[in-house]
Amino acid sequence: MSATTPLPNATILGYPRLGRRRELKRAIESYWKGSTSEGELLETARELRAATRSRLVELGLPAAGGAVPESFSFYDQVLDATLALGAIPGRFADVAAREGASDLDVYFALARGDKDHQPLEMTKWFDTNYHYSVPEIDERTPFAANAASLVAGVAEAAQQGVEPRPVLVGPVTYLLLAKASDDAGEGFRPIDRLDEAVAVYAELLSALAAAGASWVQLDEPALVSDSLSVPREQTLALVERAYGALGAAPAAQRPQILLTAPYGDSSGALLRLGALPVEAVQADLVRGTLPIEAHDSGELARAFEGTQLVAGVVDGRNIWRTDLRQSFGTAEALQRSGIAVVVGTSNNLQHVPHDVNDETKLDERLKSWLAFADQKVEQVAILARGLSEGSAAIEAELAEVDRVLADRASAPGVRVDGVRDRVSAVGEADRSRASEGDRRDAQSALGIPSLATTTIGSFPQTTEIRKARAAFTRGEIDQEAYDGFLREEIERVIRLQEQIGLDVLVHGEAERNDMVQYFAELLDGFAVTEHGWVQSYGTRATRPSILWGDVSRPAPMTVAWSAYAQSLTDRLVKGMLTGPVTILAWSFVRDDQPLADTANQVALALRDEIDDLVEAGIKIVQVDEPALRELLPLDADRQPAYLDWSVGSFRLATSGAAAEVQIHTHLCYSEFGEIIDAVDGLDADVTSIEAARSRMDVVEPLGDHGYSRGIGPGVYDIHSPRVPSVEEQTELIRIAASRIPGEQLWVNPDCGLKTRGYGETVESLTNLVRAAQAVREGAV
Ligand code: MET
Ligand SMILES: [Zn+2]
Numbered sequence: 001m002s003a004t005t006p007l008p009n010a011t012i013l014g015y016p017r018l019g020r021r022r023e024l025k026r027a028i029e030s031y032w033k034g035s036t037s038e039g040e041l042l043e044t045a046r047e048l049r050a051a052t053r054s055r056l057v058e059l060g061l062p063a064a065g066g067a068v069p070e071s072f073s074f075y076d077q078v079l080d081a082t083l084a085l086g087a088i089p090g091r092f093a094d095v096a097a098r099e100g101a102s103d104l105d106v107y108f109a110l111a112r113g114d115k116d117h118q119p120l121e122m123t124k125w126f127d128t129n130y131h132y133s134v135p136e137i138d139e140r141t142p143f144a145a146n147a148a149s150l151v152a153g154v155a156e157a158a159q160q161g162v163e164p165r166p167v168l169v170g171p172v173t174y175l176l177l178a179k180a181s182d183d184a185g186e187g188f189r190p191i192d193r194l195d196e197a198v199a200v201y202a203e204l205l206s207a208l209a210a211a212g213a214s215w216v217q218l219d220e221p222a223l224v225s226d227s228l229s230v231p232r233e234q235t236l237a238l239v240e241r242a243y244g245a246l247g248a249a250p251a252a253q254r255p256q257i258l259l260t261a262p263y264g265d266s267s268g269a270l271l272r273l274g275a276l277p278v279e280a281v282q283a284d285l286v287r288g289t290l291p292i293e294a295h296d297s298g299e300l301a302r303a304f305e306g307t308q309l310v311a312g313v314v315d316g317r318n319i320w321r322t323d324l325r326q327s328f329g330t331a332e333a334l335q336r337s338g339i340a341v342v343v344g345t346s347n348n349l350q351h352v353p354h355d356v357n358d359e360t361k362l363d364e365r366l367k368s369w370l371a372f373a374d375q376k377v378e379q380v381a382i383l384a385r386g387l388s389e390g391s392a393a394i395e396a397e398l399a400e401v402d403r404v405l406a407d408r409a410s411a412p413g414v415r416v417d418g419v420r421d422r423v424s425a426v427g428e429a430d431r432s433r434a435s436e437g438d439r440r441d442a443q444s445a446l447g448i449p450s451l452a453t454t455t456i457g458s459f460p461q462t463t464e465i466r467k468a469r470a471a472f473t474r475g476e477i478d479q480e481a482y483d484g485f486l487r488e489e490i491e492r493v494i495r496l497q498e499q500i501g502l503d504v505l506v507h508g509e510a511e512r513n514d515m516v517q518y519f520a521e522l523l524d525g526f527a528v529t530e531h532g533w534v535q536s537y538g539t540r541a542t543r544p545s546i547l548w549g550d551v552s553r554p555a556p557m558t559v560a561w562s563a564y565a566q567s568l569t570d571r572l573v574k575g576m577l578t579g580p581v582t583i584l585a586w587s588f589v590r591d592d593q594p595l596a597d598t599a600n601q602v603a604l605a606l607r608d609e610i611d612d613l614v615e616a617g618i619k620i621v622q623v624d625e626p627a628l629r630e631l632l633p634l635d636a637d638r639q640p641a642y643l644d645w646s647v648g649s650f651r652l653a654t655s656g657a658a659a660e661v662q663i664h665t666h667l668c669y670s671e672f673g674e675i676i677d678a679v680d681g682l683d684a685d686v687t688s689i690e691a692a693r694s695r696m697d698v699v700e701p702l703g704d705h706g707y708s709r710g711i712g713p714g715v716y717d718i719h720s721p722r723v724p725s726v727e728e729q730t731e732l733i734r735i736a737a738s739r740i741p742g743e744q745l746w747v748n749p750d751c752g753l754k755t756r757g758y759g760e761t762v763e764s765l766t767n768l769v770r771a772a773q774a775v776r777e778g779a780v
Contacts, residue, residue: 060381
């Protein structure tokens, strides 16, 4: 490294990796299939990285000085850190030792598993819908620096005339997100190995310095989370220890360090972060704030003497055009207090799509309110120019945004009086149902047996279903033909369930492309994109809908399908809806009013849908809330308010149902102890929940809690094609029945079956029904 070179005053924390047209997805999947070689895949990746760098420079990030992040990943940034750290779990040692195994082979084996290895577990990255591969660490997991791909990125960029800033998950966050491997000793915690990991990070940094990198970015979002295994105060102490050590290396042996704290509020830590021996610190000023008093008193400026502050004032989580005047005010006030300010994003832009200008079908007016990744980079560049040249230099841009925001505030559909009046009229009574006892009595007429068997909603989405949908979308078949196809599909699924002997049936959700988008397309207030893909994990991406206006339901959305399914059978068919919290969590939601207000609007639309379902003869309605846990704020102080509105919106959606209507909900994650009171608060008659992989861990807290309503801990792990045997499922039901009374228990899979094939589905469900039968006849 040469003498210190400050970070230019514009940067972003990272950029989407799959490519504007998901080129990387296609290249990787064709490599997996064996249709292309590793060489071809590496070449596509190299081209994508080059295109990203040029694009970022074109959009206004300086090519020199480390403003351009090198944030490419073949699959996942946490997995990248596992490889860089050489922390290959013992159970994959044979893969790594295999003759001719490349780094990429090992990488994909960890991500996806193979016939002899279960893949690394996946779980959600902080409060996003992105999933990372969970590192498995024990006392003997090897740590050995592997800087190859980091160094290669720097060299590639240099050839292009770009001086990049390699990005890596920092050691504290990495270890706090890791789990102890099955081989770990009693009480071992991955974070116990922090000092060893830091030593390896120091080697990585030294390799980067030798390769000519002037900056490196280490991400430590653990700093803003109260949901990790150590209290936040202790995380900060661990960060001080790690960066005290990393920063102490002689200047020639490391790049300058940018330490980031994205996804939440770091205001309580910022003074201490500013005092660390690193050259720059980032704070998320969208989700978080500044320590106001310290800012006003000059204490913040003193802590940041000699340290640049990357002010994350452009939101990297949503797709709205930033209020530039307000963001500029924040950045300028920091600069005026004497701090060396860099304008940045609140987090890596991996959570937003590439470019609004790719959308050809969106309403032009709506489009003018939006900013995807490329537009965010431009916003950062504008703000930075304002800092360098004074606000007059960017007044035209600020005024343009003022105009756009005013237009958005007054546009038709954004505020609809009828919708607003209805929400304001909501009272507590609208959020409560008859008492639990009255409901139980009323629902006994349904004749549901104990250990009732059911599924979570979707049946396999076969190629034929996808083809028919695509043909319909392209206009190749008409509405009538498509509806006819779906009716046949529903009839097939109903007959199949009757044959298997399930107690409560579903229609199978063949008509739904996606459990949120389906509703977004039918509700007013939403728009859907053509190219707005966002990586969910690995090569998978979703296309979140845009919730831009007041939400209402112009017509029933699911009634025809559910009623048709019910008309085919004497057994009960569950109606199937997606809940308000999940609809919000998996969409890009308007940022001009509290989420609670938006959730209530969605809830009222669902409430009407439930009314109509019941009117049409449906007696059980399931309202899925798989994202309830995901939206839980990282910051403990903000959790009670969140739980209050999220639970409240679910109750508003479901409380119109009379006592004899049975309301189900479905949650699919197993770490649920944290929100057990909230789940209780949903007041659903029956809750199905993921449990198979953790071998019924959830029944313990439920039992302790004295949970009194229906509960269906999953006995069939639908994440794998494996068929669980009758014995295996019997055993899981027995474990559940040992803690929860049989008449409360339901028997069901962990989640929907849409990603499964029919062969394994039929076998697994047949075994599930037999297992329930066995337990009914035996123990219970
Ligand atoms: C991610 S939860 C999925 C629930 C939905 N009803 C399904 O079965 O597919
Ligand atoms: Zn689920």
